[in-house]
Amino acid sequence: MKIKNAPFILLTAIATLSFACNNQPTCIPEHSNLLEIAFVDKLGASKEILLVSADAASANESYSIVQDSIVSKLSIPLSSLDSSIFLTINSDTAIIDITLSYKALSILIAPECGIETKFDFIKLEDTNFNNVIVINQTLNKDIKTNVEITH
Amino acid sequence: MWKLHISISILVLFGFANKTQAQESDYAIKLDSTIHKKWVPTGLRLGVDISGPIYSYIQSNKSSYEGSIDIDFNRFFGVIEAGKGEFNSSVDLTSYSSSGMFYKIGIDANLTPKDPNLNVVFFGLRYATSTFNEKLKGVIPDSGWGVQNIDMIQNNSKSSWIEMNLGMKARIWKSFFAGYSLRLKFLKHHMYNQENFSSYFIPSYGLTENINNWSFTYYLQYRFEWKKKPIKWRGE
Numbered sequence: 001m002k003i004k005n006a007p008f009i010l011l012t013a014i015a016t017l018s019f020a021c022n023n024q025p026t027c028i029p030e031h032s033n034l035l036e037i038a039f040v041d042k043l044g045a046s047k048e049i050l051l052v053s054a055d056a057a058s059a060n061e062s063y064s065i066v067q068d069s070i071v072s073k074l075s076i077p078l079s080s081l082d083s084s085i086f087l088t089i090n091s092d093t094a095i096i097d098i099t100l101s102y103k104a105l106s107i108l109i110a111p112e113c114g115i116e117t118k119f120d121f122i123k124l125e126d127t128n129f130n131n132v133i134v135i136n137q138t139l140n141k142d143i144k145t146n147v148e149i150t151h
Numbered sequence: 152m153w154k155l156h157i158s159i160s161i162l163v164l165f166g167f168a169n170k171t172q173a174q175e176s177d178y179a180i181k182l183d184s185t186i187h188k189k190w191v192p193t194g195l196r197l198g199v200d201i202s203g204p205i206y207s208y209i210q211s212n213k214s215s216y217e218g219s220i221d222i223d224f225n226r227f228f229g230v231i232e233a234g235k236g237e238f239n240s241s242v243d244l245t246s247y248s249s250s251g252m253f254y255k256i257g258i259d260a261n262l263t264p265k266d267p268n269l270n271v272v273f274f275g276l277r278y279a280t281s282t283f284n285e286k287l288k289g290v291i292p293d294s295g296w297g298v299q300n301i302d303m304i305q306n307n308s309k310s311s312w313i314e315m316n317l318g319m320k321a322r323i324w325k326s327f328f329a330g331y332s333l334r335l336k337f338l339k340h341h342m343y344n345q346e347n348f349s350s351y352f353i354p355s356y357g358l359t360e361n362i363n364n365w366s367f368t369y370y371l372q373y374r375f376e377w378k379k380k381p382i383k384w385r386g387e
Contacts, residue, residue, distance in 0.1 A: 033294050061296060077295035106301050106348035108247050108287060111240035115289040115301055118349070 025110030031118045031139060035085070035100070037074040038145040048072045049151050050092040058082040078139065080104050080117040084125065089149075096149065099126040100134075122146055174384065176267035178322075182381040189225050193380040194269075196221045196320075196328065198372030200234070205369075212239050215355065217253075219370060223380065226264040230257050230275065236283075236354025244290050251283025253355040255314065265385045268322045269374075275316035275332070281354050282309050287347075307344035310353045313337045320372065328372040336364045 041047040049072070054065040058079045065076055078085060083104065089096040103121040108114075119139040124132060124147075131150035136143045174181040182189055196219075203215035217234030232255040239248045257277035263270065284306045291299040318332030336356055343350070350359045357364035 056295075058296065063295060079296040080291045080299050080301070081296075103346075105346065106287060106291075106303065108245070108289075108349070108351045111242045111245055111247055114243075114245045115287070115291060117291060 025113050027109060027113035029109065029116045030141075031107070031116055032141045032143075033077050033080070033117060033119060033139060034075040035078055035119075035122070035139060035147065036143065036145050037076065037087075037147045037149060039072050039149050039151050042150060044150075046072045047151060052090040052092065053088075054090065055088045057086045057088075058084070073145075078102060078104065078117075078119050080106065091151065094129065094151070096129040096132070097127060098124070098129070098132055098147070100147070101125050175379070178269050178376060178379060179267045179382045180379045181384045189381050192222045192224060193378045194223060194374045194376040196228075196372045196374040198328070198330075198370040200368045200370055202331075202367060202369040203234070203236075213237070217355070217368065219372070221259065226261045228259040228261065228271075228273070228275075230259055230277070231255070232277070234355065236281070238352040238354070244288075246288045247286065247351055249283055249285045249350070249352040249354065251281055251354045253279060253281035255279040255355075257314070257316075259316070265383050267382070267385070269380060269382075270322055271320040271330070273316070273318055273320070273332075275314075275318075277314035277316065277334075278311065279314055279336070279355065280309065280311040281356060282307060283350075283354050284308075285348075285350060285352075287351075301348075303347040305343065305345050305347045305350070308342065308350050309344070310341045310350070310356060310359075311339050312353075312356050313339055318368075320370070326374045326376060328374060329370070330372065331367065331369045334366045334368065336366070338362055338364075 039047050039049050048070050050070050051066055053067045054074060056063055056065055056076055059082050065074060076087065084099060084101045087098040089098070101123045102119050105118045105120065106115050107118055109116055120137060122134055122137045124134050129149070133148050134146065135148050136146045139146065198219040200217035203217055207214040215234060215236045217232060219230060219232040221228040221230045233253065235252055237250040240246065255277040257275055259273040259275035262272045262274060285308065287301060287303045289301050291301060315335045316332045318330055320328045320330030323329045338356065341350060341359065353359055357366065
C-alpha cells in the first residue's frame with residue numbers, strides 16, 4: 001500500500017522540477033572604467049581650457065591622454081590591475097599633478113559575458129594644485145563628473 | 152501548476168491515511184492523558200539528497216552533495232543539513248570556479264501531526280552558512296591600458312542566508328522515506344576574506360547577485376525508530 005505512493009511522490013518531484021528555469025544573462029556591463037574630470041570656473045560653470053598635454057601613469061605603464069587640444073572634460077580609463085593613477089595635466093597656464101587612489105573590484109558578469117571592473121573609493125592622495133576635488137567616488141555610467149578642477 | 156502540485160501532495164497524504172480506525176499503528180500510538188513525554192524524541196532520520204547528483208548529471212558545471220539529520224520533538228523536527236557544492240565554468244577566455252562546504256540548522260513544523268504512518272508535510276526555517284573558495288581567470292578588453300589579464304584566487308569567503316522550506320516526507324517502505332522540499336533562500340550576509348573580486352556563486356545558495364534564490368531537494372531517508380510516537384489520532 002505504502003509503495004504505491006512512490007510514483008505520486010516522484011510525479012510531484014518532477015512537476016516541481018519542471019519549474020526550474022535558467023535566467024539567461026543580458027551581458028550588459030553596468031560599470032564604467034572612465035574617470036571623468038571636468039574643468040570649471042570659479043562659479044562652477046564648465047570651462048574650456050587649452051591643454052598642451054595630459055598624461056596618465058600607473059605603477060607600471062603610462063600613456064598620453066591628449067595633446068594640444070581645447071577641452072572642458074577629460075575621460076581617463078583606469079587600470080583594473082592597479083590601485084592608483086598619476087595624472088599630469090599641462091595647460092597653457094599651469095602644470096597640474098594629481099595622484100588618485102581607488103579600489104578596482106573585478107566582477108564576473110556571467111561566464112558567457114566575461115569580466116568587468118567596478119571602480120570605487122576614488123580618493124585624492126596628492127596634488128600641487130589647490131582647486132582639485134573629488135565629487136563622486138564611484139565610476140558609473142550615470143555619473144558625469146568624478147573630479148572637478150577649478151581653473 | 153501549483154494547484155496540481157498541492158492536490159497531488161494532499162492525495163498522497165490521504166492515501167496514507169487508511170488506518171484511522173485503529174488506536175495504534177506500526178509507528179504511532181494514540182496520545183492520551185497517561186502519556187506526558189510527548190516532547191521526547193522517538194526517532195532519528197538520516198537522509199541524502201538525490202536531486203543534487205541528478206542536477207550534476209544534467210548540468211555538468213554544477214555539483215551538489217547533501218545529507219540531513221532530523222529528530223522529532225512533538226510536532227517539530229530539529230534539522231541539520233550539510234554538504235558540498237561546486238560550480239565550474241569556462242567560456243572562451245573566461246573561467247570561474249567556486250567550491251565549498253555548507254551547513255544548515257533549523258526546524259520543521261509538521262503540518263500533519265496526526266498521520267499514523269508519520270508522514271509529514273512541513274514548513275521549515277533554516278539558518279545556512281557556506282565557506283567557499285573561488286578562482287577567476289579572464290581578460291579585461293583594451294581600454295587604454297592594453298588587454299589586462301585577470302588571474303585571481305579568493306579563499307575562505309563566507310556567506311549566510313535564511314531558507315524557508317516547504318515540503319513533505321512520506322514513508323515508502325518500512326523505515327524508508329522519500330521527500331522533497333522547495334526552498335526559498337534570502338541572502339543575509341556575505342563576507343570576503345580577500346576582496347580580490349566579487350563572488351559569483353555560493354555553494355547551495357546560488358548566484359550572489361540575486362538577493363533571493365530558490366531550489367529543490369529530493370531526499371531519500373531512513374528513520375531509526377526506537378519507540379512509537381504518541382500522536383493525536385485523526386478524527387478526534
